[in-house]
Amino acid sequence: MNIIVLFGPPGSGKGTQAEILAEKFQLKHVSTGDLFRYNMKNNTPLGIEAKSYMDKGSLVPDELTTEMLKDELKRNSEQKGFILDGYPRTTSQAQALDSLLEELFQTTVKVTIALNVEDETLVHRIKKRSIDSGRSDDADENIIRNRIKEYYDKTAVVSQYYIDQEKFVDIEGEGNREEITAILSDVLVKWI
Numbered sequence: 001m002n003i004i005v006l007f008g009p010p011g012s013g014k015g016t017q018a019e020i021l022a023e024k025f026q027l028k029h030v031s032t033g034d035l036f037r038y039n040m041k042n043n044t045p046l047g048i049e050a051k052s053y054m055d056k057g058s059l060v061p062d063e064l065t066t067e068m069l070k071d072e073l074k075r076n077s078e079q080k081g082f083i084l085d086g087y088p089r090t091t092s093q094a095q096a097l098d099s100l101l102e103e104l105f106q107t108t109v110k111v112t113i114a115l116n117v118e119d120e121t122l123v124h125r126i127k128k129r130s131i132d133s134g135r136s137d138d139a140d141e142n143i144i145r146n147r148i149k150e151y152y153d154k155t156a157v158v159s160q161y162y163i164d165q166e167k168f169v170d171i172e173g174e175g176n177r178e179e180i181t182a183i184l185s186d187v188l189v190k191w192i
């Protein structure tokens with residue numbers, strides 16, 4: 001089973017690229033942000049709890065997030081592989097992911113690919129996309145900047161976890177969508 005992690009700050013293009021790559025490589029796209037938004041829309045207890053964190057641009061606690069991810073992976077156990085977008089976001093989540101992949105599928109992450117994008121480009125992109133996304137956390141610059149801060153404070157360090165395992169690839173995330181898809185596809189072909 002192929003488990004791919006797409007890594008990078010908010011606005012780096014993970015969601016867009018994950019959707020394209022999922023189709024191209026027959027992987028199931030799993031976005032923890034989308035799962036939280038689905039729960040929020042349906043007013044589930046998980047959605048209600050997550051909302052208080054998401055509205056501020058803070059990370060939702062690890063345990064809640066990992067439980068939700070585990071349920072989603074279990075529900076899709078017939079898939080040939082997954083492309084994870086927005087998980088793991090802390091080192092503790094990366095460790096939890098290894099445990100649950102072992103438990104559910106006796107497998108591990110194949111490769112983590114990071115998209116590098118300048119902070120000001122991130123802010124600009126997220127503000128622009130807020131028109132279509134309708135996300136309140138995309139519309140407010142303070143929330144956007146807090147999400148980027150959370151990335152540097154808690155998420156960026158996760159790259160070391162995968163560097164240590166020699167399964168981390170860093171690519172340039174600025175530039176046109178098709179070019180970035182092509183670069184990501186080249187990386188995936190080598191790893192899966």
Ligand code: AMP
Pocket residue numbers: 010032033034036053054057058059060061062065085086087088089093137147
């Ligand atoms: P995203 O759609 O990936 O930008 O995520 C939107 C929001 O959902 C984030 O700002 C967090 O509040 C929450 N979230 C998504 N994935 C995670 C995660 N792996 N850990 C904690 N919070 C998350």
